Amino acid sequence: MRLIIGISGGSGAIYALGLLQTLKLLGIETHLVMTKMGEDVVKYECGLDKNDLREFAKEIYSYDDLYAPIASGTFKTEGMVIIPCSMKTLAAVANGYSDNLLSRSADVVLKERRKLVVVPRETPLSIIHLKNMLELSRAGAVIMPAAPGFYTHPQCISDIVAIMTGKILDAFDIDHDLIERWGEKGKVGER
Numbered sequence: 001m002r003l004i005i006g007i008s009g010g011s012g013a014i015y016a017l018g019l020l021q022t023l024k025l026l027g028i029e030t031h032l033v034m035t036k037m038g039e040d041v042v043k044y045e046c047g048l049d050k051n052d053l054r055e056f057a058k059e060i061y062s063y064d065d066l067y068a069p070i071a072s073g074t075f076k077t078e079g080m081v082i083i084p085c086s087m088k089t090l091a092a093v094a095n096g097y098s099d100n101l102l103s104r105s106a107d108v109v110l111k112e113r114r115k116l117v118v119v120p121r122e123t124p125l126s127i128i129h130l131k132n133m134l135e136l137s138r139a140g141a142v143i144m145p146a147a148p149g150f151y152t153h154p155q156c157i158s159d160i161v162a163i164m165t166g167k168i169l170d171a172f173d174i175d176h177d178l179i180e181r182w183g184e185k186g187k188v189g190e191r
Contacts, residue, residue, distance in 0.1 A: 002029040002077045003028060004032075004033065005080070005083065006081070006085075007032070008086040009035055009040065011121050013041045014157065015146055017042070017046055020056035022176070026174065031061065031069075031077070033061045034060075062101070063100045070101065072108065078172055080106055081118075081168055082118050083146075084119055089103060090132050090136065093106040093110075093136060094133070106118075116141040118144065119144050120146070167179075
């Protein structure tokens, strides 16, 4: 299995890091592209730079390298996750504005009818944000806001990251044991 991971400049880089770490543990090949602001947010929020992420991704591409394999539909993938997804990146993808490798890769995933999961990280949302999310949903993307449920009684930030990671893995039908499922141990929330 092969996935493209895009990191844009929205807050929530910890979600991307958790997803990359989990995908590596599961043996899933990842190809990473970050916007300049995405790199800055990873540095600011996680204390990591692009080179630190090399241990989790098979390849890391420059966001302005439109010759990269992930810019072409002939490069087979199961799809792409943009995590976190800034409103700028969301607008670019929703409107087919492929001016960098991240938005181009998402455009390719959509045109090839592969799965695109977008994890927007913004609040509150304006009508423009909502319209762009609706356009992406109509184009086939899964809109998955970074809004984890709390019925599993998370105890720390890593539990919250695991909930979101599990939801993303579910969208790609990837088996995992990151989250307690409703009905598996009684009702979720009973302890």
